[in-house]
Amino acid sequence: MKIYTRKGDDGTTGLFFGGRVAKDSTGPVAYGDVDETGACIGLARAETSAGSALNDELLRLQRSLFIVGAELATAPDNRHKLVDGETRVTAEMVTELEAGIDRIEAERGMPTGFLVPGSNRLGAALDVARATARRAERNAVTHMRGGGYEGSYLLAYLNRLADYLFMLARAAEETWTPSKEK
Numbered sequence: 001m002k003i004y005t006r007k008g009d010d011g012t013t014g015l016f017f018g019g020r021v022a023k024d025s026t027g028p029v030a031y032g033d034v035d036e037t038g039a040c041i042g043l044a045r046a047e048t049s050a051g052s053a054l055n056d057e058l059l060r061l062q063r064s065l066f067i068v069g070a071e072l073a074t075a076p077d078n079r080h081k082l083v084d085g086e087t088r089v090t091a092e093m094v095t096e097l098e099a100g101i102d103r104i105e106a107e108r109g110m111p112t113g114f115l116v117p118g119s120n121r122l123g124a125a126l127d128v129a130r131a132t133a134r135r136a137e138r139n140a141v142t143h144m145r146g147g148g149y150e151g152s153y154l155l156a157y158l159n160r161l162a163d164y165l166f167m168l169a170r171a172a173e174e175t176w177t178p179s180k181e182k
Contacts, residue, residue, distance in 0.1 A: 016070050016087070017078035026143035031072040033136035037161075038065040040132045044125035044168075054168075057100070061161065064093060068154060072140060076148020089153045097160035104167040111170050123173030130165035133158060 012020040013028050021027060038061075045058040070087040071079075082088035117127040137158035144155065 015075050015078075016073040017075070017081050019075045019078070026139065026146065027072055030136060030139040030143040031069040033132060033139050034065050034069045034072065034158075037129055037132040037136050038062045040125065040129035041065075041165075044122055044129055047122040047125055061164075064157075067093070068136075068157060071152065071154050072143060076146075079148055089157045091153050094153050094156045094160050097157070097164045100164050101160070101167050104171055108171055115170065115173050117169070117173065119173050123169045126165050126169035126172060130162050130169060133162040133165055137162060 011023055013023045041058050041062050048055040084090045118124045
């Protein structure tokens with residue numbers, strides 16, 4: 001099998017479980033952003049030590065994004081074929097992110113000031129991943145307005161993922177409190 005199929009040369013892409021849509025339709029835009037978020041998390045992961053808790057956690061997040069992408073890449077009439085935790089986002093996946101957010105907040109507290117990304121590469125990469133996750137969330141909202149996603153945890157997952165990446169970046173970066181001087 002070759003990496004290229006030439007099927008997309010007409011501007012369409014294949015969906016999970018079959019069907020084709022335009023590459024610029026709402027689904028491919030949303031799961032393209034999810035893919036980009038995974039790549040950004042990979043950039044952050046490259047700044048960690050192999051085998052470290054953070055490296056393992058970021059890898060887990062990257063793998064979970066394949067589940068998000070699969071759900072977004074499935075036409076509504078094929079959603080019944082999705083499998084919880086493998087190709088469909090679950091409530092437990094959202095709860096895991098909330099537990100991570102709560103853990104960081106308990107250890108470090110909430111940020112009390114503004115953060116200027118870039119005090120170190122890891123924090124900056126996590127901030128890029130966070131911003132990309134927010135874009136994925138916005139585009140998933142647009143896509144899901146088309147229907148067929150009743151009961152889905154996908155939007156909650158993307159929302160918590162961006163929050164979690166925010167907290168991971170806060171743990172990695174310094175905070176900046178603006179001067180009260182004008």
